[in-house]
Amino acid sequence: MFNALRKPFKRLSLAALPLLALGAQVPAAQAQGWQPTRPVEFIAPANPGGGWDTLVRTSSMVIQSEKLAPQNFAAINIPGGGGAVAWAQIARDAKNDHKLFATSPPIILVPLAGTSRFSHKDFTPVARLNTDYSIVLVRKDSPYETINDLFEAMKTNPSLSVGGGSAAGSMDHIAIAGAAAEAGLEARGVNYIAFSGGGEAMISLMGNHVEAVITGAGEASGQLQGGELRALAVSSPERLGSTLADVPTFKEQGLDYTFEIWRGVMGPKDMSPEARDYYEDLFARMVKTDAWKQASEQLGWIDAFQTGEEFGVFLDGQLDQFSTILGDLGLLRR
Template sequence: MTTLSLKRLAVLALPMAALAMTTAAQADEWTPSRSIEFVAPANPGGGWDTLVRTVSRVLQEEQLAERNFAAINVPGGGGAVAWAQIARDSGNPHKLFATSPPIILVPLAGASRYDHTAFTPVARLITDYSIILVSADSDYETINDLFDALKENPRLSVGGGSAPGSMDHISVAGLASAAGLDASSVNYIPFSGGGDAMTNLMGGHVEAVITGAGESAGQLGEGSQLRALGVSAPERLSGSLADIPTYQEQGVDYTFDIWRGVMGTPDMPEEAVAYYENLFAEMLATDGWQQARDQLGWIDAYQDSEEFGAFLDEQKELFSSVLSDLGLLRQ
């Protein structure tokens, strides 16, 4: 590695090191006294579940946490069922949940009374991308093949693991619009999670599924029953997803990123927030995390609690405009 490369790495490492140093003293004021309930607001197999289980495993393997992180699935309502339960547990420092765009989209669509402002932002961790999957024996070889078929027969359906007006729906609607279709004409079928959507794809109940690239990484490759048509990243991903073309490579000028992070109960104590900020900052620097991240095609996108909270407010403004254009805004 060149001297210049080493200098660049050192510069990039400074913000993370500074965060760890500034929060370490605060984190010493509080440590968990029992296992942490780490909630995935969906069935196993989806993006939230993948994040929860990956983070829990890495924290244990790297021996970073004083207590165990127990992965818990609470499916229903595109996340709304879990959010309602967590909202009733105000101030509990031993409960966290995985979050992503649905924490904003589902309430905006009128399907939950709780949005991001009801909870405590802890940290944004990664960015993922959407991916379109079909069965391995499908006639569709490219994104354009699929959307040509949808133009001819609007009753053909695309499944996803989030509620109408939520992340998967918004992602495929935007893609359809960029491909020349009326976004509102897409026959989107919501399922209770990414795993359920995959099951229905293999059962022939939908033509395609849109999901997170990371959660599908382990199901693709030689001998797979699935085939990926494209990914929403601005450039090809690495690792096991490197052979999948982007939408832009196929002439569809569209990208969509799926940020994922961690939130806590309403009014979580500041000392607990500081502890978790420091913990996740340490985790992202470990070899175990970096190996898992690369395997899943994720990109580190860390923000601390304050930064994440401001980012969520900005996302609400953006998604309000998108849902309004689709006629799905309910607030």
């Protein structure tokens, strides 16, 4: 099993603040064609504190500060099922042109694992925004100083748990299982504990209920600055800048392993083409602003913008890739 898993896990192209963003005046050059006529619900399908939540709130604040839209973008958290609860609600509102949600690899992985009947094909791709990486965190008083220390302990004691903010068989689980396989562990045997979001996983780590947490590097930046946690490894090809410059990569520690987390925006399945085009243009303008670039630098996000059409093709490719990976893990249920 280990040998079969090593190659698929070498590099995975993956891609996760309840406040309201205040309204802003749209520039005159954009004040034509379809525009939102009421506040836009911008949904993070998880509790506050995770990657989806950070993406939604950061985007909303930049849209406000740069006066890119004529209506409020209201950040709304709908946790549960690794995203499945929110997707079910959005799917029932298929023609709503005033609803968006943040997305990332769980939109592919959770349905494949059999825990949601809704997949990316039940929604409208609007834009892919960025790429992030996975990071492994422990408490500041943890006995593990390196990622290899943690994996060696897991070999000796398979009950040691690693928490994550996505469902079993989804993004965080795949990320830690892949790294463990590269370190010589049985990927299926990793004791992964799924939480309803990155924030809840962090709370569990601080409460000494899990040995480590795997999460997005961007959402970990603030936690590391607080000094209560330490990072053992990041899944990027090279060290990340800003607040994560001191965190070593898996590769630096002898594990030939990288892992990417893409994030983007989708809407309901029957969103009008005019609304889809409006939002695609909105996010294309947003990612070019200095405010977005500054926030991305602070969060460790890397630009990976794609139009809605390009994003849809990318998602279909992810479906093929992850079907194979979950099959290797024995987690494919579709």
